[in-house]
Amino acid sequence: MTRHRGGYGDYGILAGHYNKGRMPFPLWILEAIRRRAWIDYDIALTLDVGCGTGVATRQLREYGFRRVIGIDTDSRMIAEATRVQSLEEQDTPPIQYYVAAIEDYDLPGGIFDVITTFGGLPWFYDVDGALQNIRRLMNPLGSVFFAADEHPGTLIPDCHDIVEGYIQDRTRLGKRLRMEAPENVLRAHGFSEIRSDRRTETMEVPVEKVVEYILSSSSMNAVPIDSVPRLRKELFARCTAHAVPDNPTIMRGTFDFSFTACHIRI
Secondary structure (H helix, E strand, O other), X not given: OOOOOOXXXXXXXXXXXXXXXXXXXXXXXXXXXXXXXOOOOOOOEEEEEOOOOOHHHHHHHHOOOOEEEEEEOOHHHHHHHHHHHHOOOOOOOOOEEEEOOHHHOOOOOOOEOEEXXXXXXXXXXOHHHHHHHHHHXXXXXXXXXXXXXXXXXXXXXXOHHHXXXXXXXHHHOOOOOOXXXXXXXHHHOOEEEEEEEEEEEEEEEEHHHHHHHHHOOHHHHHOOHHXXXXXXXXXXXXXXXXXXXXXXXXXXXXXXXXXXXXXXOO
């Protein structure tokens, strides 16, 4: 993700679980990005901030954005993103991945037509510095910034009690962030034409993917690595108990998605 090292927001050691378990964003969000872009999306230079293992970054490319750069402060996440990309057949220009913090990303100003962050905004280490540099990097003649996020609804069963039983070093949890609405944060930092949308999706997902999603939570930083196989078995049993009646390998439930789109005042 971005720049919280240790505790909540540090996903690097969990890169494999993160890549397998994180849910793709729905097409209506990608369509909204294409619709709000002020330049043809297939030629727009796009920056994905806090790209992690590239789950959503790859969606941008698959949905027609051909010039995409992904940055993340964690080299382990970037390594996983690069590894996954190397296994794919490339019929479009590859995504360029770099280890970098958005507040320190020193490229010429005004070069990006689209800037996105999928789930990254609440984890910016330096919100003021990050958004100030995003404004600097945006093309003032036609640039747009999108902040998308996802939150488990009924799809992910409550497994807090199971995970808690495996946590040993609580000092590694740190303090969970509490952040106000993205609209308020962006407005306070000089963005304009702010539009938001939130929808609840009903999804059917394999039990194994739901388990990986739980294992990708940053609270797993406090769970010893040698305990993960036993924890996985318990999580698998809990999730299987919540599977659909006619198929014990599939779970059905809701997932909440949101996005906020904005421009900069010129």
